[in-house]
Amino acid sequence: MPRPAAHASDAAAAPGDPLVDTHGRVHRDLRISLTDRCSLRCTYCMPEQGNEWLAKSSILTLDEIVAIARVAASDGITTFRLTGGEPLLRADIVEVVRRLAAISGPDGRPVDIAMTTNGIRLPDVLPALVDAGLRRLNISIDTLRRDRFHELTRRDRLDDVLDGIAAAAASGLRPLKLNAVAMRDVNDDELVDLVEFATAHDAQMRFIEQMPLDAGHTWDRSRMVTQDEILATLSSRWSLEPVPGRGGAPAARWLLDGGPHTVGVIASVTAPFCGDCDRLRLTADGQLRNCLFSTTEYDLLPVLRADPAAGLDVDIDRMLRSCVRGKLPGHAINDPSFLQPVRGMNAIGG
Template sequence: MLSRLRTAPRSATRFLSTSAAAPSPLALAREPQQRPTSDSALSRARTRIANRDHVQVAPPLVDSFGRKHDYLRLSLTEKCNLRCTYCMPEQGVPLLPKDDLLTADEIERVARVFVDHGVRKIRLTGGEPTIRRDIVDIVERLGRLSLSSLGMTSNGIALKRKLPALVSAGLSSLNLSLDTLDPFKYELVTRRRGFDAVMDSLDIAQGLKPKGLKTKVNVVVIRGLNDHEVPDFVELTRERDITVRFIEYMPFEDNRWSTAKLVPSSELLSLISARHPASGLDKLQDAASDTTRAYRVPGYAGSFGFISSMTDHFCGGCSRLRIGADGRVKVCLFGPPVLSLRPLLRSSPASPTSDAALMHAVGGAVYGKKFAHDGLGGPEGIKREGKMGPMVGIAASLPISPLRPTRRPRTRTPLHLLGPSTSSPLSFPTTRLFSSTSSPRTSSSSSSDDNDSSPRLTHIDPSTGKAAMVSVAGKASTLRSATAVGRVYVPPAAFALIDFGDEHEHELEQVERDGSRRRSRRGGMNKKGDVVSVAQLAGLMGAKHTSLLIPLCHPVPLSHVAVELRPLRATSEVEVRCTATCEGATGVEMEALTGVSVAALTVWDMCKAAGGKEMEIRGLRVVSKSGGKSGDWVRPDFDEQRDDVE
């Protein structure tokens, strides 16, 4: 059991030596957890520590269990450009003042001191390290140190333009975070867009392999969310020389962790093995301190592995230390910081802290490291008593919504290019990831008024894990409304053929601009008829038949549906808007989304002969809702006037 501690190896007593000078309070290690006292020498040494005898740890990066720490993870920033549901509270946490973060000079000094005392691997983390403007400079500085590996963990959003310069500066290893291969689900998990940017970063990383860059893809596996995608991630290694690592879901502050969502690595291995019964799997050799148990499908270029922090921990060979962006040292991921280096780094110029004193303080902290999971006794103990905090810090003043992406150029993977495992434009909003009274609802058959804040897929029966319709029995009927929008990009040549009913007015404006009368194409219709009218009717029919198209949606007695199409000539787009209204026990967001989707697909169908393969459906989203127990909501980033002129 994790709560039971093995007896320290007898060799650990070799690391205890006396010192003539009394140590400072920072140098004194906290009392290690209790273990059997059969080793009398170690027992006497621990007594001396408790009595503040003149004892120090030498070498400084070895703990009381004899584990040598040669791997340092340096956080460069608290900030992140994603809002992943599993690593932070939805409301965020306050950011530290900028002056509290370590400067590039301080980061370089800390790294140099650790390297001088045996660290051979450094990984730069965050938040998102590429957010720092001086990231290339920091990598270049650390690249001059005597390291076997200089790595970085990134979400890939802002990486692709910087990656070649980072590799030239000395970056040798990249861990790319990617939890789903579905672009729509990616937006739900991260609360931001960016799937295409991550895949571009992965492709660029592969192109830099001849320059020595090793690439890994980190996948946090959560039951009911992405566990079924594990075989698809393994397929990434067929042609790519990368390592995909499946990480067990870990409890961080307010990420609503539960054992029900934890998928043991052994279960994932069985799933992958079942997909490759003929060839089997090759077990690769793991280093003694490696966190990953690695495998390869015979004939595949890359490999995959499991980081089983929860169910099959690797604490006995732990070699990692962590320093936060503000200089606080964590000797275990699952415990709180035990030492702050910032006061030592910024001591008075009259009496500066020497490198030896800096490492002496670190040595005391390392020596007090517990054997496993900071002594908390496993997943439930970590959840109950752990002080891990969130993985990253986000300013509490920033409003965060699962449906609020950052603005970006309006490009997206065309629907016809999405693979068979990706969601269709009609199905991606049918389930919201988390029940939260502060978040917009996106499913007419979801329990919109549910006060349960625990995370779940709303159309999954928690007792069986199977798809199920949400019960609305007993809910009061109220007046509800929802509006959704979407756009269809139509190439200019085809766009000119659509009659929006304002051709004469548009022509007069053109005459006033250039002073010459141009001959109008009366009606502007294509061969299949009136695009706008047909699409409006299709949207109306689609909204009314939502429950027939989306399997788990309730049939809703709609009292009104309005579908509007309007031209956005500056961008050669047709905007589609659908408002659905009903008096019932569940919302009509899905009806509005379906109306937009069917109308947009109708525009596509009627213009495809002239529009060719360049057409795209973009920006399908709910922009407002009203009614129900959760109250009214308007999408924060939706500005009607701005959308009119884009």
């Protein structure tokens, strides 16, 4: 995969200026992957066996993550979302949250710390995470059926995920979001059940159109349940009213029977929202990505591990701006020339 270096031409904007791409999009969200490892083996994400994990020596250290985040915040990034793999597998996860939550932007406001997780370790670590500064949670759950969960994730951990969701609901962290990938003839008969489960936990259910991000490159468009199909199914149970003001959020939302509960749909394939995308991604091994589907990465490891690392902040800023300037207008999933990323979702970060 190409890994371009920063160029002098990318220095037109000064450090501290907003991260604006050539299409006028201002970037405010950085997804930080902490590991490519996971306690589940979801079929749409990674194979059950034979995974080639990132080398331990290539994984960003806590100090390196903080160095990148500090510069990103000075350039206008206001939200850090911690992802994986499964971020709770990182031994220093509480300290990661604590160090990042201590960062403020140019206006003096602290950054917002969010996390996407499978929830399995939440009952043990959530109080410490909240104390450290975690403010928002997304928890993945594709099915409420034990047999189906085992088939989808190749692990018998449904009770652990449900315990994690219960802990999150009791924690007071809001908004609490539950994510499910909608798959034809797999879990599309549970859409109503999942929304009812979410509302019972004061959470927003969000359905995700299945995307070509599996490590085995077996994605089949015909297996994907579209946004229109999801809404048609939910309309048999609730009246749906669009929520305006989506902004750069990946999910379009609808009120259920007038509210207060909502349901979201992330329709990256049939209703792309690339024109409002404000996100960048940092992989666990230090690669900057300007799109989930990008085939180009910007390697920060040589910058971070230069000896000596003089001018580190300036170099990180330059790489961030190179990454942003290279961002295309869209992901082109629906173009015949589309190429699926080499990395699977677990290695890219959600």
